[in-house]
Amino acid sequence: MSAVEAAARPRRNIELVLLVLALVVGIGANAMTSINQGLSLGNDFWMQSAIMAVASLAVHIALRFRAKYADPLILPIVVALNGLGVAMIHRLDTASTPVADYGDVQARWTVVGMALAIGVILFLKDHRMLRRFTYISLILSAVLLVLPLVPGITAGDVNGAQVWIRIGPASFQPGEVAKITIGIFFAGYLSTNRDLILLAGRRLGKLQLPRFRDLGPMIVAWLASIGILIFQHDLGMSILFFGIFISMIYVATSRASWAILGIVLMFLGAMASSEIFPHIRLRIDGWINAFDPEVFGRQYGGSYQIVQGLFGMANGGLIGTGMGQGRPDLVPFAHSDMIIAAFGEELGLVGLFAIVVLYALLVTRGMRAAIGARDAFGKLLACGLSAGIGLQCFVVMGGVTRLIPLTGLTTPFLAAGGSSLLANWIIAALILVISNAARRPIDTTPLGPDETPAAIPPSSAPSAHRGGPAETTKTQVVKQQ
Amino acid sequence: MNQAIRNAWVAIAAMFALILGSISYVQVVGADELTSNQWNNRAILQTFCQDRGTIVVGGQPIVQSVPTGSESCKFQRQYLQPQLYAGLTGYYSNIFGSTGLEKSVNAALTGQSDQLLLDRMKQLFLGQQPQGASVELTIDPAIQQLAYSLIPDGQRGSIVVTNPKTGAIIAMASKPSYDPNQLATHDQAAAQAAMAKLQGIQGINLNQSVGGPTGALLAPGSVFKLVDTTAALASGKYNKDSVLPNPAEMALPGSSAKLPNYAGGNCYTQTQASFAFALEQSCNTPFASIALDLGQDAIGKQAAAYGFGQDAGNLLHLDYQSGVWPKNLDQSQLAQASIGQFNTTASPLQIALMTSAIANGGVQMKPSLVKTVRAPDLRVVDEPKPEVLRTSTTPDISRQITEWMTDVVSNGIGKGAAVPGVQVAGKTGTAELGTSGLNNSWFTGFAPADNPQVQVTIVMEGVDVATGAKLTSPSASKIFEAVLKK
Structure with missing residues (x-):
């Protein structure tokens, strides 16, 4: 904790630099798809990229104003993952006949998700509310x-x-x-x-x-x-x-x-x-006996999907086929449940490792916010939400790689699906708000007009004492003002 | 609480580590196995539209890729003389995958093999379309055509012609055949319809492992007596002058059934027989008594030495099933198995390999199908040399058996295979199929007997005795003549 407080700097500029990098990753992946497939970058591409960039910057600016001590890694990681997801969904759209537009839908939901995140950052002054x-x-x-x-x-x-x-x-x-x-x-x-x-x-x-x-x-x-x-x-x-x-x-x-x-x-x-339940039994059967001809060919609860995903990932190998150059479209539900297999095929082991590391970093930063949080509620919320992201990744990626039975969960921020995207952006915003509270220097000046203790629910005050001896003394400092 | 959060982080970090491990497993460790999985058609889809190498026979292409004029898929596989070579080439389809040589020499045809690395890099730098190597086969087109025409349409049968000294396959034909063009078409609906129609045809060689000269396992009948003879001579209990019991029928131990000699032949004229007579007339009881005397393990060991239940080596390039010498036989079953009935089975190529070993002084050569692989600039990148597969028996024993097999053609029931002016060695077989009166009719042999240049094995499935006799030995004679005249 002391290390965090000694370095209590906003770090928003670092966030901005990383955010630009994250946008380059997402938009670049989208561009690579078109270039590799010999298509020109149309108006839609530029328009969408611009909207994505502006919306991400808006989140960044909201943080500058309302949560300037928030963790600087979380937003860039989320934007990078979200951008990669949109790019891959676009890429899969081009492979389907007739050409689908899940990618455009996903891009629209991304903007809505970012708007909701801004809303959370602006209106949730203190997570203890x-x-x-x-x-x-x-x-x-x-x-x-x-x-x-x-x-x-x-x-x-x-x-x-x-x-x-x-x-x-x-x-x-x-x-x-x-x-x-x-x-x-x-x-x-x-x-x-x-x-x-x-x-x-x-x-x-x-x-x-x-x-x-x-x-x-x-x-x-x-x-x-x-x-x-x-x-x-x-x-x-x-x-x-x-x-x-x-x-x-x-x-x-x-x-x-x-x-x-x-x-x-x-x-x-x-x-x-x-x-x-027979459907659970079929799932487990499809996991264990995935390469059994009967299981492979079964119409419901068979292993066709997971085996095609494995084929795709094997095809990608170490460095992948490159965006737009594999056949991830052969995997059913490649844009949603199986998007990890699509990335494994086109970006290879290297790309998939990078994605896993991004998730691990995201969860780590969330956990770090939990450790830094000065109240038990914040600790539990940040920890639970971060653990949720980590667990969700494990269940999805473990299912796709046949480590565990495949279940129909979305990959956070990557997979197509508006509800999932909205919820995850809200979660990211909540973790950002908690991390802001955690990294904020202890205020030694008198409370401002909008920082009356009344904003803190009465019940949270005693709870702060329960956070452990270290936290107790620090919160008392605040209360003694 | 903070310690608990750190512990929770460790647990989640461990989960991520597991994921990294399982990704590595799928994409690196297990990738080759997944890539070669029979259901995996990605490799085909990736190279399907490329300019694949040609397969060449006697200097002429039999399979080639032709431009389609379409931008989305630039080349279409085309099979010339499709029916004649379907059993060798297999097909190349983006729905059904690939079979035959299209599958086994795929690396050369797509230009992906290691020897073609430089060509591949050159194409990459010059911005050329990837182009595969061409593969020339050991097949002689005239003999292939002759062999194919010697199997009547509507008849199930196979003919394998080899050079016993090198193992090179000169011709390998079987019917029914099919047109691979119908399956390789880019029109998926048409391909699916064609496949559905073909799958209804009995004995068709769509997949090398279930039919054709290399795959269909058939009762070998009397040609299996060559195994018994070899085992007898190798045991030391018998020699060329041994006298064998030859009763008209033999009581099967532990069974009420009896094993008879063939009623139509001359076996009944003697109750005792020499090896020469027993082979010439293909009497059953002398060989059954040898098998009962030597025991099933001795026969099984000799069968394996001829290749039964064994691999055919790495030069064949086709899915191969050899044959089966059954296990755990009782005495009655052993007697039947020793004359190529009961559960004894062999593919036509297996019988050809056995006969080739006898012809080649007891040494079995690896059957080989690829003569040369040439890069797009016609440079030879691979030219397999003949290789020994295994030693099946001694030169002395093979010489002795050759002598008796020569008698079979000159004096015995294989007369139809004779060629004027050439000494031909041969053995016939007639394996009964239940009580239908229909048989698998075999001929296997080589010529000239003193300096073998060509081995021919013929099997016609489900024929009566007269048809079988007509379609095997006389056909062999024509093939011997055609090959030796060259």
């Missing part, structure tokens, strides 16, 4: 998760999962937004109750067993995850929710026993569901 919405977030999460099952607005079964709603012409995946609200709920609930969970209960040897009633949230989270699996057939989202919860309760309690209990519950749930 979100703590007020702990239980509202719980209700919101429940509503969002149930929406796809409500007759009238449900989009029904899309590719085996019931996770979409449709209102008029627009369709949306509410589960993506629920990632955020559920993160807020857990952060709020755990920061308030972690002492109880931590101290009450019997010891059994070295293991501190939780009290049964303190197990409540874990059981609720577990049931919710199983519910997603049963009613929506969405294995990926189910694992993601429960994983976020486990990481947050572990961080809140610092007890490995909780994490182990959670992982055991997850395995039990997974094993039971693979026994009970």
Whole structure:
């Protein structure tokens, strides 16, 4: 912590330089596609690149004004990933007949996502405000998760999962937004109750067993995850929710026993569901016996998709075929679930490593914000959201490379999908806001007019004391002003 | 709490490390296996429209790439005399992948092989279209044409002609054949329709591993007696003067069935026989008694020495199935297996290899199909030399068997294979297919017996005895004559 505070500089100029680099990566990848395919760069390309650049700069400027101590790496990383995603989706559009326009749609959603991020940065002065919405977030999460099952607005079964709603012409995946609200709920609930969970209960040897009633949230989270699996057939989202919860309760309690209990519950749930639900069984069969002719040729729950993805990645090899020069279009859902395979083919092992490192850096910066945050709520929220991104990457990339069964999760910022993009931009903005709070120098001047202590929810004050001895003294410095 | 966050970070970092590991596995370690997977048609799609090398026979192209005039796919594979060579060339399709030589010498045809690295770099620097090497085969077009025409249309059969001294394949034809142009067309719907139609034809050689001279496993019948004879002489228990029991029928141990000699021949005239007589007349009981005497392991060992169940070496370039000497036989099954019935099977090429070994003093040469590989500037980049595959038997034993096989053609039931002025060695076989009255009819032999230049193996599937006799030995005679006249 002291290192962070000693270097409490805004670093916005570094961010600007990196942001330009990130834009060069994304726009460059888009240009390479056209050049490699012998197409000229049309008006659409320039227009879209310009809009992308302007929108990214707008986020940067918003940070300069409202969160100038925010982590300087997060925005460039996200813009680079987002830009690469748009480029690859464009590239896949050119290979489909008739030519599709997922790329344009993705570019539009990117602008909307950036606008939402700006909104979060401008209006969320202090992330602790979100703590007020702990239980509202719980209700919101429940509503969002149930929406796809409500007759009238449900989009029904899309590719085996019931996770979409449709209102008029627009369709949306509410589960993506629920990632955020559920993160807020857990952060709020755990920061308030972690002492109880931590101290009450019997010891059994070295293991501190939780009290049964303190197990409540874990059981609720577990049931919710199983519910997603049963009613929506969405294995990926189910694992993601429960994983976020486990990481947050572990961080809140610092007890490995909780994490182990959670992982055991997850395995039990997974094993039971693979026994009970045929679609889960097929997924696992398609994973283990991917090269069995019968499994390969099976129309539903077969391994055609994953095997084609593997072929593509093998084709890319070490350095890839180059943008626009492979055949990533042979992989079903290359622009969404399988976009990692497309990158593996055209950018090769080198490119894919770079992407993984970008994600690892993003998660690391998010975790760094969590460490630096001066309140338990902020720590938990930043940690949970970052862990969510990391876990989501693991589930998707592990599935595509056949490390684990393939599940239908999107790759954050890369994959086509408006809901996912919006939700992830909001998450990025939240982490930026928390990192700003973490890196901000301790204010020794009198509070400004818009920085009245009233802006801080009353309940967060005691919670600050729970952050550990180091944090306690520092927050007291602020309060003594 | 901060320590817990660091621990959580370590857990996630470990997950990312796992991902890096699995990416490395897919893209580097396991990449070759994935690339060569039978379902992977990326390689074909990538080079499908390039100017592939020609396949040449006797100086004339039999497969070439011709410009389409279309910008999106510049070249189309074209098969000249498609039916005649389909079993060798296979097809090159962007839907069904590739088979035959199109698959096995793909690296040369696309110019990707190591010897062509400099040519590839030159093309790259000069901005030329990539161009593959041409592959010339050991096939003699006249003999190939003759062999193909000797199998009547509508008849399933194969003919393999080789040079026993070098292993070079002179002709290899089988019917039914097909037109690879129909599968190589860029019109995918037409290709799919053609494939659906072809798959209904019995015994067709679309995939080298399931049909044709190198693949179809058939009961070899009496030609397998050459294995028994070799094993007998090699055992030391028998010599050229041995007298073999030759009852008209033989009780099969542990079974009520009996193994008879062929009723139509001259076997019934003697109850005891010399090797010469038993081979000349192709009597069953003497060889069954040898097999029962020597045991199944001795026969199996000799079969393997002739190549049964073995690899054919790296010069063949076609998917190959050799043959099967069955395992765990009881005495009754052993007696039947020893005369090429029961579960004994062989591909036509396997029988050709066996006969070639006898012709070549007991030394089996690797069957080879590629004569030269030439770069686009006609420079020879590869010219495989004859290589020994394995030693099947001794020169003495092979000389002795050659002598008896000469009798088969001069005095015995292989008379049809005789060529005026040339000593021909041969052996016929008639493997019964159940009780239908239909047989697989075989001839295998070589000429001249004292200095073998050519080996011919013929099999006609599902024929009656008279048709079989007409389509095998006399055809062999024509091929011997045609090759030796050159």
